[in-house]
Amino acid sequence: AASVHPDDAIRATDDDAAVCRLSAAQLGYLADPYASLVYKLPRLAGGNMRKAPLINVGTHHRTAALDAVVDSFLKAARGKVQVVSLGAGSDTRFWRLAERGAPVARYVEVDFPHLTAMKAQRIARNRTLTAALASSSDPPSSMVPPSKAYTVSHGGAALTAANYALVPLDLRTSSLDELLPLLDTSLPTLLLAECVFCYMEESDSRAVIKWFGSTFPRSAAVIYEMVGLNDAFGRVMHRNLAQRNLSLPGAVFESLQAQADRFMDARLGDGAFTWSGAKSLWDVRGDLPKAELARISKLEILDEIEELRLVLSHYCVAWASKGEGMEGVRM
Numbered sequence: 378a379a380s381v382h383p384d385d386a387i388r389a390t391d392d393d394a395a396v397c398r399l400s401a402a403q404l405g406y407l408a409d410p411y412a413s414l415v416y417k418l419p420r421l422a423g424g425n426m427r428k429a430p431l432i433n434v435g436t437h438h439r440t441a442a443l444d445a446v447v448d449s450f451l452k453a454a455r456g457k458v459q460v461v462s463l464g465a466g467s468d469t470r471f472w473r474l475a476e477r478g479a480p481v482a483r484y485v486e487v488d489f490p491h492l493t494a495m496k497a498q499r500i501a502r503n504r505t506l507t508a509a510l511a512s513s514s515d516p517p518s519s520m521v522p523p524s525k526a527y528t529v530s531h532g533g534a535a536l537t538a539a540n541y542a543l544v545p546l547d548l549r550t551s552s553l554d555e556l557l558p559l560l561d562t563s564l565p566t567l568l569l570a571e572c573v574f575c576y577m578e579e580s581d582s583r584a585v586i587k588w589f590g591s592t593f594p595r596s597a598a599v600i601y602e603m604v605g606l607n608d609a610f611g612r613v614m615h616r617n618l619a620q621r622n623l624s625l626p627g628a629v630f631e632s633l634q635a636q637a638d639r640f641m642d643a644r645l646g647d648g649a650f651t652w653s654g655a656k657s658l659w660d661v662r663g664d665l666p667k668a669e670l671a672r673i674s675k676l677e678i679l680d681e682i683e684e685l686r687l688v689l690s691h692y693c694v695a696w697a698s699k700g701e702g703m704e705g706v707r708m
């Protein structure tokens with residue numbers, strides 16, 4: 378037991394997120410051919426990745442909500458952008474955007490070194506994944522022989538290409554200035570933190586938001602979080618997580634308004650954002666195109682609508698933006 382690190386439980390949360398994504402992709406909720414390439418099931422799991430219908434529906438809505446904010450950011454930026462994904466884990470969004478030809482000049486993913494090392498290996502070993510990596514932002518020239526588009530460093534924990542980087546660091550203790558050599562502060566830049574801030578103290582996530590808002594004059598942020606955990610549902614949630622040695626120090630935002638307001642906090646100084654908003658996953662469900670809801674309702678039987686409402690009301694997507702032309706970023 379002496380070898381158990383207190384952060385092991387936090388790092389293991391990526392397994393959950395990745396298995397949810399695999400389950401949803403395999404059952405047809407998500408179109409994500411990359412989920413099974415970026416993440417391999419631990420042998421312990423016995424290959425069973427099928428989650429309950431309610432979880433699959435939640436994963437679908439969560440992904441749809443974040444995709445909608447990302448799309449509105451791309452539209453508002455009208456040109457080249459950057460994305461910085463914090464606590465990216467086994468996320469596949471970079472490849473999904475590359476597949477669409479989205480104008481992402483650089484996509485930077487940050488996580489603990491254990492996680493980035495595993496992801497760097499998966500990428501380096503898979504042709505579909507490396508095919509999205511560019512060695513230069515210049516158009517390819519037939520005069521120059523093709524070469525490997527990326528380099529691996531930091532003992533295998535970092536991977537860098539012209540349009541993508543995987544950076545090992547602890548968001549609580551490292552300065553995000555380490556990312557600056559990889560980024561162009563004049564480009565519209567999106568901060569993405571999907572289910573990450575809840576595992577950090579509020580003061581640490583505030584420092585991240587402040588750094589971001591003061592570094593990129595034209596920027597946007599999108600986060601996925603839990604909300605309103607001071608009720609019976611929240612108590613069960615905290616108890617279940619405690620059994621896995623997990624706590625949620627950052628789950629202190631009780632309302633959707635509070636999640637939106639965290640981006641406008643006076644303590645952020647010049648890092649404060651100008652516009653922000655938030656929606657629960659239950660609200661997100663109400664906004665989904667009818668055809669999409671009808672499509673996923675045929676995948677599995679889900680009859681506990683009250684339970685679905687209860688669960689989805691405790692998860693939210695919040696967004697914020699600042700700078701010229703960025704007010705249109707929203708869900």
Ligand code: SAM
Nearest residue numbers: 388390391394464465466488489547548549571
């Ligand atoms: N964003 C991914 C997704 O939604 O699929 C993964 C979400 S997972 C629930 C949380 C991730 O945040 C894990 O990969 C974990 O290692 C990372 N994380 C949490 N705290 C972190 C910190 N202080 N520094 C770096 N990464 C952190």
